[in-house]
Amino acid sequence: MSGIRPAARPRFRPFVRLQWDPVRGKQVLLAPEGALVLNETGAAIAALCNGERSVADIAEELGRRYERPVDQDVATFLGRLAARRLLEFAEEQAGNA
Amino acid sequence: MLDPVGLLAELTHRCPLHCPYCSNPLALVDVGDELTRDEWVRVWSEARALGVLQLHLSGGEPLQRPDLTSLVGEARSLGFYTNLITSGIGLTPVLAERLRAAGLDHVQISLQAADRERSDRIAGTRSYDAKLAAARLVKALGFPLTLNVVLHRQNIDDIAALLAVAEELAADRLELANTQYYGWALRNRAALLPTRAQLERAEPLVQAARERLAERMEIIYVVPDYYEDYPKPCMGGWGRRQLTVTPNGDVLPCPAASQFGATFPIDNVRRRPLDSIWRESALFDAFRGAAWMREPCRSCPRREVDFGGCRCQALQVTGDAWATDPVCRLSPQRALIDAAVRTANAAPAADSAPALAYRWSAPRALD
Ligand code: SF4
Secondary structure (H helix, E strand, C coil), X not given: CCCCCCCCCEEECCCCEEEEECCCCEEEXXXXXXXXXXXXXXXXXXXXXXXXXXXXXXXXXXXXXXXXXXXXXXXXXXXXXXXXXXXXXXXHXXXXX | CCCCCEEEEECCCCCCCCCCCCCCCCCCCCHHHCCCHHHHHHHHHXXXXXXXXXXXXXXXXXXXXXXXXXHHXXXXXXXXXXXXXXXXXXXXXXXXXXXXXXXXXXXXXXXXXXXXXXXXXXXXXXXXXXXXXXXXXXXXXXXXXXXXXXXXXXXXXXXHHHHHHHXXXXXXXXXXXXXXXXXXXXXXXXXXXXXXXHHHHHHHHHXXXXXXXXXCCEEEEECCHHHCCCCCCHHHCCCCCXXXXXXXXXXXXXXXXXHHHHCCCCCXXXXXXXXXXXXXXXXHHHCCCCCCCCCCCCCCCCHHHHCCCCHHHHHHHHXXXXXXXXXXXXXXXXXXHHHHHHHHHHCCCHXXXXXXXXXXXXXXXXX
């Protein structure tokens, strides 16, 4: 997925839950037909998806935290979640209404 | 060995519907044998410790369990994503609100067809209006809703109307999955398998709806594997990610696997801890990974993609549980599937199909 625009503001769809799994010691994304176990970067990105921060904001914030450019990581990860329909984009929703 | 992710809890085999493609085994569990609330809670805490994240509360009709709300509450406090798989029959506003308060995450409601007459006929009981009311209730309470329609010869021509119903109900997901032909459905195969022409008409309608509703509704469309060249990776692989617990506590790699009872002992949560069943039971072990495979699967590059297909289908169609899934083009027994497809395409579609055998012992009228 290359279609993630920097201005888009991702949030999880209402049926998705982000949760700590003590068994695996990892953050997991739960949805009706699948669960996704997140690695540390994925968990950090997921935690910032609130429908207010843009993709660019998230990349900037994490870039600062990790002291390296993460734009590509963020776009790839969010693209994967969007392809699995776990994410929606506040901006596009408004455009559709 | 991987950790399991999903557990299908068949809370009861009791069900107000009589669908001719019912996936429950031919011999149903008696109410008196059902696991108690406390037994389920123990099984689920064992499942959580094994790594299970998703709990699918199913049946039969799970709403027939009077302790459902309390079960959902326990499941949520154990940390599961809880999914109620229901016909919708019995979902009163009070019960729905209690389930919401107990933390239920998601509701899946089945619909048998797009219009009342056909839906009630296929369900074998008057149920259509109650289903739509249940779906509206679910959405009004803010639950995410999946509508599930099992497709076959007698309803696939209504796909445009089915899409319209799902859109009108504002379903978040719509599953249009063709019947899987085992158990009860295999018995009714001639009446259920669609023609190629029916599938060719349905496909573009689904595609168009997918594009039009992209942001609002996820549409899952599954063609019958009889029309494919390779099998589906059934259950994501035997004993790999999923397990099923039947109403009396039998533990199975897939909901249709009770038929393996003739070949393997079936373990039960009343006699053995779940973790030991998952890791060591003969039934789970039998078809895990690739070691059990024969040719052509053994040396096939797709063996980690589809895991040799569905064991239940292999057993039921070829009589040999170790055989390559007969829908596979590489299976020496593909001719058995081709014959069924030829028969389906020789007869005219839809209403002139053979009569359906319903899930009850004596014929009865719609009440
Ligand atoms: S031969 Fe076996 S592994 Fe290969 S595609 Fe067919 S079923 Fe799958």
